[in-house]
Amino acid sequence: xxxxxxxxxxxxxxxxxxxxxxxxxxxxxxxxxxxxxxxxxxxxxxxxxxxxxxxxxxxxxxxxxxxxxxxxxxxxxxxxxxxxxxxxxxxxxxxxxxxxxxxxxxxxxxxxxxxxxxxxxxxxxxxxxxxxxxxxxxxxxxxxxxxxxxxxxxxxxxxxxxxxxxxxxxxxxxxxxxxxxxxxxxxxxxxxxxxxxxxxxxxxxxxxxxxxxxxxxxxxxxxxxxxxxxxxxxxxxxxxxxxxxxxxxxxxxxxxxxxxxxxxxxxxxxxxxxxxxxxxxxxxxxxxxxxxxxxxxxxxxxxxxxxxxxxxxxxxxxxxxxxx
Amino acid sequence: xxxxxxxxxxxxxxxxxxxxxxxxxxxxxxxxxxxxxxxxxxxxxxxxxxxxxxxxxxxxxxxxxxxxxxxxxxxxxxxxxxxxxxxxxxxxxxxxxxxxxxxxxxxxxxxxxxxxxxxxxxxxxxxxxxxxxxxxxxxxxxxxxxxxxxxxxxxxxxxxxxxxxxxxxxxxxxxxxxxxxxxxxxxxxxxxxxxxxxxxxxxxxxxxxxxxxxxxxxxxxxxxxxxxxxxxxxxxxxxxxxxxxxxxxxxxxxxxxxxxxxxxxxxxxxxxxxxxxxxxxxxxxxxxxxxxxxxxxxxxxxxxxxxxxxxxxxxxxxxxxxxxxxxxxxxxxxxxxxxxxxxxxxxxxxxxxxxxxxxxxxxxxxxxxxxxxxxxxxxxxxxxxxxxxxxxxxxxxxxxxxxxxxxxxxxxxxxxxxxxxxxxxxxxxxxxxxxxxxxxxxxxxxxxxxxxxxxxxxxxxxxxxxxxxxxxxxxxxxxxxxxxxxxxxxxxxxxxxxxxxxxxxxxxxxxxxxxxxxxxxxxxxxxxxxxxxxxxxxxxxxxxxxxxxxxxxxxxxxxxxxxxxxxxxxxxxxxxxxxxxxxxxxxxxxxxxxxxxxxxxxxxxxxxxxxxxxxxxxxxxxxxxxxxxxxxxxxxxxxxxxxxxxx
Numbered sequence: 001x002x003x004x005x006x007x008x009x010x011x012x013x014x015x016x017x018x019x020x021x022x023x024x025x026x027x028x029x030x031x032x033x034x035x036x037x038x039x040x041x042x043x044x045x046x047x048x049x050x051x052x053x054x055x056x057x058x059x060x061x062x063x064x065x066x067x068x069x070x071x072x073x074x075x076x077x078x079x080x081x082x083x084x085x086x087x088x089x090x091x092x093x094x095x096x097x098x099x100x101x102x103x104x105x106x107x108x109x110x111x112x113x114x115x116x117x118x119x120x121x122x123x124x125x126x127x128x129x130x131x132x133x134x135x136x137x138x139x140x141x142x143x144x145x146x147x148x149x150x151x152x153x154x155x156x157x158x159x160x161x162x163x164x165x166x167x168x169x170x171x172x173x174x175x176x177x178x179x180x181x182x183x184x185x186x187x188x189x190x191x192x193x194x195x196x197x198x199x200x201x202x203x204x205x206x207x208x209x210x211x212x213x214x215x216x217x218x219x220x221x222x223x224x225x226x227x228x229x230x231x232x233x234x235x236x237x238x239x240x241x242x243x244x245x246x247x248x249x250x251x252x253x254x255x256x257x258x259x260x261x262x263x264x265x266x267x268x269x270x271x272x273x274x275x276x277x278x279x280x281x282x283x284x285x286x287x288x289x290x291x292x293x294x295x296x297x298x299x300x301x302x303x304x305x306x307x308x309x310x311x312x313x314x315x316x317x318x319x320x321x322x323x324x
Numbered sequence: 325x326x327x328x329x330x331x332x333x334x335x336x337x338x339x340x341x342x343x344x345x346x347x348x349x350x351x352x353x354x355x356x357x358x359x360x361x362x363x364x365x366x367x368x369x370x371x372x373x374x375x376x377x378x379x380x381x382x383x384x385x386x387x388x389x390x391x392x393x394x395x396x397x398x399x400x401x402x403x404x405x406x407x408x409x410x411x412x413x414x415x416x417x418x419x420x421x422x423x424x425x426x427x428x429x430x431x432x433x434x435x436x437x438x439x440x441x442x443x444x445x446x447x448x449x450x451x452x453x454x455x456x457x458x459x460x461x462x463x464x465x466x467x468x469x470x471x472x473x474x475x476x477x478x479x480x481x482x483x484x485x486x487x488x489x490x491x492x493x494x495x496x497x498x499x500x501x502x503x504x505x506x507x508x509x510x511x512x513x514x515x516x517x518x519x520x521x522x523x524x525x526x527x528x529x530x531x532x533x534x535x536x537x538x539x540x541x542x543x544x545x546x547x548x549x550x551x552x553x554x555x556x557x558x559x560x561x562x563x564x565x566x567x568x569x570x571x572x573x574x575x576x577x578x579x580x581x582x583x584x585x586x587x588x589x590x591x592x593x594x595x596x597x598x599x600x601x602x603x604x605x606x607x608x609x610x611x612x613x614x615x616x617x618x619x620x621x622x623x624x625x626x627x628x629x630x631x632x633x634x635x636x637x638x639x640x641x642x643x644x645x646x647x648x649x650x651x652x653x654x655x656x657x658x659x660x661x662x663x664x665x666x667x668x669x670x671x672x673x674x675x676x677x678x679x680x681x682x683x684x685x686x687x688x689x690x691x692x693x694x695x696x697x698x699x700x701x702x703x704x705x706x707x708x709x710x711x712x713x714x715x716x717x718x719x720x721x722x723x724x725x726x727x728x729x730x731x732x733x734x735x736x737x738x739x740x741x742x743x744x745x746x747x748x749x750x751x752x753x754x755x756x757x758x759x760x761x762x763x764x765x766x767x768x769x770x771x772x773x774x775x776x777x778x779x780x781x782x783x784x785x786x787x788x789x790x791x792x793x794x795x796x797x798x799x800x801x802x803x804x805x806x807x808x809x810x811x812x813x814x815x816x817x818x819x820x821x822x823x824x825x826x827x828x829x830x831x832x833x834x835x836x837x838x839x840x841x842x843x844x845x846x847x848x849x850x851x852x853x854x855x856x857x858x859x860x861x862x863x864x865x866x867x868x869x870x871x872x873x874x875x876x877x878x879x880x881x882x883x884x885x886x887x888x889x890x891x892x893x894x895x896x897x898x899x900x901x902x903x904x905x906x907x908x909x910x911x912x913x914x915x916x917x918x919x920x921x922x923x924x925x926x927x928x929x930x931x932x933x934x935x936x937x938x939x940x941x942x943x944x945x946x947x948x949x950x951x952x953x954x955x956x957x958x959x960x961x962x963x964x965x966x967x968x969x970x971x
Binding site for chain 2: 044045048121122123125126128129130150155156157158171172173174208211212215216218219224225226228229230232233237256259262263264265266267269270271274
């Protein structure tokens, strides 16, 4: 967290006040933050979720713009400055930046690195062009404080509070922007256990948000299509991906069918290489591509489990467990 | 793929087509002079990237086809590729299949939107027509699907609806914050007319309506829960609305749902305990508060509420401890007053009393005495009662002394047990020497928590002393009785009373049996009206001095009223009026005559721990009690006592 605070203090547009929410930690988080000269606030009891802690912190904000940032995320020196201009438009409620893993070492970090390169180079740019980024990332986003308060801050009703908030802004008629030049670097899960915890939270959070907002989303052009497509890919396509291809290979008695696993590789590779070239990380990206296919398979399994739990068996997950 | 969401399937095709459509969209916006979210450079870059992806897909298909053809001798190609170039089949099939699936999904979404928002679209269109004049907008599903990718046209139309809604909500929020409830409710209702699925407007409108129209508020809160099924506070709001309508069972279930969504959330835990308290499930409420306070001992409000429930449990000492904790954390005058009351209630006390009776035969009694109570110890309280009673009829005067040790035990709010034992010393009268007779009483009362059935069992043995004759005959009353009350559908209560009394003197033992049934309707929590039927039988006539007809039947209408004034004066009235008829032993039943009764209790708090208590009882009926002497017997009694806590 000290790195996070230092990166905030070193911003070209430094924040007027840095508020650290010490959600009743027992590891000396508050002391570390205080030693770096920032404001530390502590709720009377553990809020039980990131949303709760952030909403608690929001009550202490005295500025017109609020940046929410995870404790394990550091910012590029000009990240905040890059986000500021989009708030010249009064309808902009939130803005987010480009996310890249701080460490790219384990298979899971590599898989996530490719996911980020792909998503932020290709999908998110398209979403931005259509004025509907799917989500203002929870690890680093800037908000107009008044509108954030009007939405009563972050809600812990779903496990993806950032998605919930973003979609609420859209439904209230506000804009959310993506600024690829504003870069942040969170620490990504480096073990299967941590990755599993995060994927479990994200997958349940996505399903919970779709269930919660689907009626309202139908009113928001482009977003409704993007969410429907994402939901299809995460459910039906994931099931087909895991079950149908091996089944067809057995039925046709031909291993060629299994090439279906790689048929969309160009769709992934082209944006990844474009993004990596811009960052001069082509070799790192090429070395990480195989990990992406592993993560994609694991991701599909977690997602199907979440869909079954939330929509079929009615076992909604609401215990916030931090993976990363 | 979106990060964290599996990226296989039609997403690639969706974004590919979206990227290819971006130049068209950008040109359209530029021509209409509308602001663009991305510059031409970004649009060009994404379009080039989309073209590269298309080319890569084509090249991949071509390479795979070459691979399949080259390896045909080693691996048999699938049957579907027989007779065609494998590369062409693969790349064409991949593109056509994903494009067709994408079109189907997008078509499904648009159809769903038209179906779900069919009513709201009309309202939005009507509003737009009112604001901007009539504008014909003919949209066909096919056109919408095609435009979904380059969504400028639909964007504009839908954005108008969204911004109209946003304006309504902004006006409503502004009125809400300013405290203008009427205007805020009007604006939220207008917002809901535009978007019936808007959960925030639904919640706020319900919140604004809950006092004026609780039924409507409950309906809206339920609607909110449907719209926001994962919001624990929605379930709590439903629970609170159900409490206001007296539906405690459903309210608890709603709070249980809230707790499942937000385990450990204070509002849910404390709110549930409050519902339990309102439902009369005091023990469960106490358990809820205690569980919360074990983990959150600095919650002054919860300590205060626990104290109130402890008082309802009859655990005054524990109540005082809870109030003390609350005061230590956050001093509050209301809690301070309750603390004083709890301390006074649990402190040792003395209660001097004076009572007298008079009946239509000229018999009078005067009783002077008092009770001393020890300090409450947990659920137990001990006391000692002593009194002297003088009994006269204008000719003969006699008297008695009583000494009783009593204990009251309340292990839980639902259970009350009272026991006492002692002796009565009857003065020498009419040739009889002074006599000491053992007396005692045991009473157990159990109430199913939550306004459930009540069972009240009573056994007692005492001296019947209403007249000098009864005292001279040493008439003893040994009674067993039971009262059962069954609430029916929260609308009325059925109450049944059975009592058998053995009246014994030196010459005989007579038996009196009383059965009664009544239907009581609680009009408000403090007012109840009832219809009653009583029947009383004596085994045989007697010369001991009490009235022992063969049969008495009484039909009465009754009302029970209980009020507390702002000064804390408690007023209780139990009034009955009806008819009765009597059959003497060996005779036919007589005509109906009137039967009246009145009981009242007035408790005046003079100071904390000092309560003046006045009771009045008046009867004109043969069924009043065993001491009636004639069919039209009239009887009054009054008792004045002062409970003085020794703090």
